[in-house]
Structure formats: structure tokens, C-alpha cells
Amino acid sequence: xxxxxxxxxxxxxxxxxxxxxxxxxxxxxxxxxxxxxxxxxxxxxxxxxxxxxxxxxxxxxxxxxxxxxxxxxxxx
Amino acid sequence: xxxxxxxxxxxxxxxxxxxxxxxxxxxxxxxxxxxxxxxxxxxxxxxxxxxxxxxxxxxxxxxxxxxxxxxxxxxx
Numbered sequence: 001x002x003x004x005x006x007x008x009x010x011x012x013x014x015x016x017x018x019x020x021x022x023x024x025x026x027x028x029x030x031x032x033x034x035x036x037x038x039x040x041x042x043x044x045x046x047x048x049x050x051x052x053x054x055x056x057x058x059x060x061x062x063x064x065x066x067x068x069x070x071x072x073x074x075x076x
Numbered sequence: 077x078x079x080x081x082x083x084x085x086x087x088x089x090x091x092x093x094x095x096x097x098x099x100x101x102x103x104x105x106x107x108x109x110x111x112x113x114x115x116x117x118x119x120x121x122x123x124x125x126x127x128x129x130x131x132x133x134x135x136x137x138x139x140x141x142x143x144x145x146x147x148x149x150x151x152x
Binding site for chain 1: 082097100104108111112115130138139
């Protein structure tokens with residue numbers, strides 16, 4: 001089975017990478033870009049039947065820094 | 077309007093970051109993790125009515141390195 005984990009900085013946490021992308025898009029002539037946030041997506045190839053609680057544990061312990069990041073699990 | 081761009085390394089391109097995550101999960105006792113690929117997700121806050129072709133152009137010119145990365149656009 002496959003699972004996809006989306007990890008984003010929480011609202012209110014400064015995102016310099018996203019800010020750099022926003023600035024670069026503006027400098028390249030793309031108008032109307034009001035905000036950019038950049039995050040990670042992690043695609044996991046797991047043994048069939050891995051319970052979502054197990055993936056949740058992976059997120060809590062390794063994949064996300066839950067102090068500043070939020071995550072969302074999507075099983076495919 | 078909001079758009080989300082997913083950028084992943086193409087199949088066959090080595091992903092050392094994903095490989096490191098796979099190794100770390102194994103070392104932490106998570107069995108059955110057969111593969112990990114790590115990519116980026118970029119959330120854009122755009123002016124209403126921005127055509128998808130415009131977002132496509134952003135991907136081609138800045139957001140993805142199309143030699144080694146593929147991207148997927150999702151408008152929300």
C-alpha cells in the first residue's frame with residue numbers, strides 16, 4: 001500500500017523558503033502572487049494493511065516537527 | 077484563489093533524502109517500509125481567475141526542475 005504524508009509549517013510560523021519563492025515569482029513578472037507556503041510531501045511504500053495509527057506514529061516521531069509543523073496523512 | 081503544486085523527483089532519479097528517511101524509519105523499528113520518496117508541495121495564494129496555464133508557466137520556469145522533477149497542479 002501507498003501513503004502520502006503532507007507536512008506544512010503551521011500558520012504563523014515564518015516560512016523564508018516560501019517567501020523567497022514569492023519574491024522570485026514577482027521578480028519574474030508573475031503578478032498577483034499574494035502568498036507562498038512551501039512544505040514537504042513524503043510518499044511511503046508500506047506493507048499492505050499497515051494501520052493508519054502506525055503512519056501517525058511515524059509522523060509524530062520522525063516525519064514532522066509537531067512544534068512548528070502540521071501534517072496530513074492520505075492513504076492511496 | 078489557491079493552488080497547490082506537488083513536485084516530485086522523477087522515477088529513476090536517486091532520492092537520497094527519501095532514502096535517509098527510509099533508513100531512519102527502519103532503525104526506529106518501523107518494519108515494512110519498502111520505499112520512501114520525498115518531494116515538495118508549494119501552496120500559492122493567487123489573484124482570482126489566474127489561468128492554469130499561468131501556474132504551469134511558474135512550474136516550468138521556477139518551481140520545478142523539469143529535467144529531474146515532475147509536477148502536478150491542483151487548484152483549490
